Amino acid sequence: MKNSLAVIFLVGPTAVGKSAVALELAPLLNAEIISCDAMQVYREALIASDKPSLEMRERVKHHLIDVVSVEDEFNAARYRELALVSMAQIHARGRVPLVVGGSGMYMMALLDGLFEGPEADLQLRVRLSSHEAEDLYAELKHVDPVAAEKIAPNDKKRIMRALEVFETTGVPISEQQKKREGIWGKYDIRVIGLERPREELYRRVEVRVDEMLHRGLVDEVRSLLTKKLSSTGSKIIGVPEVKGALNGAYDLDKARELIKLHTRHYVKRQMTWFRKDKRIEWLMIGQDDTVSVVVDKIMGLLNEVAPNGRT
RNA sequence: GCCGAGAUAGCUCAGUCGGUAGAGCGAAGGACUGAAAAUCCUUGCGUCCCCAGUUCAAUUCUGGGUCUCGGCA
Numbered sequence A: 001m002k003n004s005l006a007v008i009f010l011v012g013p014t015a016v017g018k019s020a021v022a023l024e025l026a027p028l029l030n031a032e033i034i035s036c037d038a039m040q041v042y043r044e045a046l047i048a049s050d051k052p053s054l055e056m057r058e059r060v061k062h063h064l065i066d067v068v069s070v071e072d073e074f075n076a077a078r079y080r081e082l083a084l085v086s087m088a089q090i091h092a093r094g095r096v097p098l099v100v101g102g103s104g105m106y107m108m109a110l111l112d113g114l115f116e117g118p119e120a121d122l123q124l125r126v127r128l129s130s131h132e133a134e135d136l137y138a139e140l141k142h143v144d145p146v147a148a149e150k151i152a153p154n155d156k157k158r159i160m161r162a163l164e165v166f167e168t169t170g171v172p173i174s175e176q177q178k179k180r181e182g183i184w185g186k187y188d189i190r191v192i193g194l195e196r197p198r199e200e201l202y203r204r205v206e207v208r209v210d211e212m213l214h215r216g217l218v219d220e221v222r223s224l225l226t227k228k229l230s231s232t233g234s235k236i237i238g239v240p241e242v243k244g245a246l247n248g249a250y251d252l253d254k255a256r257e258l259i260k261l262h263t264r265h266y267v268k269r270q271m272t273w274f275r276k277d278k279r280i281e282w283l284m285i286g287q288d289d290t291v292s293v294v295v296d297k298i299m300g301l302l303n304e305v306a307p308n309g310r311t
Numbered sequence B: 001g002c003c004g005a006g007a008u009a010g011c012u013c014a015g016u017c018g019g020u021a022g023a024g025c026g027a028a029g030g031a032c033u034g035a036a037a038a039u040c041c042u043u044g045c046g047u048c049c050c051c052a053g054u055u056c057a058a059u060u061c062u063g064g065g066u067c068u069c070g071g072c073a
Helices: A018-029 A054-059 A076-092 A104-112 A122-129 A133-143 A145-150 A156-169 A198-214 A217-224 A239-246 A252-275 A291-303
Strands: A006-011 A031-035 A096-101 A188-195 A280-284
Touching (some): A018 A054, A018 A096, A031 A076, A104 A252, A145 A156, A239 A252
Parallel strands (some): A006 A188, A031 A096
8 A cells, every 4th residue: 555655765876976965955855864875884994885974964864874793794675674673663753764876776675576585595605505506506596496587607606595495495596586576566656766977987986986985984994894794795895805815815096096996997887786777767967067056956856746647 | 339038908917930919907888686895797900110122921930110118328
């Protein structure tokens, strides 16, 4: 059943300028921000995940930032649960949830839901990962040919997840994936996508990475490395790259270039993810657009009637 | 200035015993249902440095030139 409560999403690639826009947009919408970012949930990764500053978080209430330690495993299902709780709380206060971020899978988990699958089984994953992808794939073909059809023979992570689901529940993942339920259709939802020309996005990535290093990324990573990083926490862009430099595998300039390169790759993958989602209403940001100009444009979009077929 | 090595895809380079060429990286596009800032898939005509010669045919051989990098002065 649908009710008239509103939920606004503001998505887009890294470095497009979401955070600053969200900060000015939130008061106009009577909104609180729910971060949709797989890395900003990690408390100790301040610079590496490029979190909004404490000052920004004082001006507008932010949810789902700093919710776990980098030693903890986190995933899309956890995110979804927590985000749903935050959404309910915000609605209860008579306010509007503004979901802001660039983690496409987390957005999808919220919007479309996830199938009721088993939790990640770390021990099983460790065991499976010692096998060759080829063998795992052969196994998958045997127990779940439908899933095998959709998964690339080399895509070890997906093969492992499919096997994990089958081994722990006895039901093929392809069967379970048919049922899922998200919030799409249940609220008055608008999804705004922020975009910039690729070249400019890449320029902004350069600036952002240089700033992160300037703000003390190396020290932050050094301290992160004293902890037992979870599998997700250890993947934060910046961590493995700086680690290499600290180990003497290469110098800091090389690390800087690697971080920029990996961030560019990430931006590209984000765009691939978002582009295919036809629910997103895109807004191309011009080079000279100030934050307020962008905010005005978004308000303009939101005041228009939602596109056809949307109820 | 002399001696040597090299000049091939945006970059690093392989190769063609003479029949106009291919890897890695980058780049672009795509997939994505509990690791997602992860993981995976697809896409390679480029004056083979320039000029001349030999040849049916030269990027490949020969000669000359230009440039680059080493070493010696």
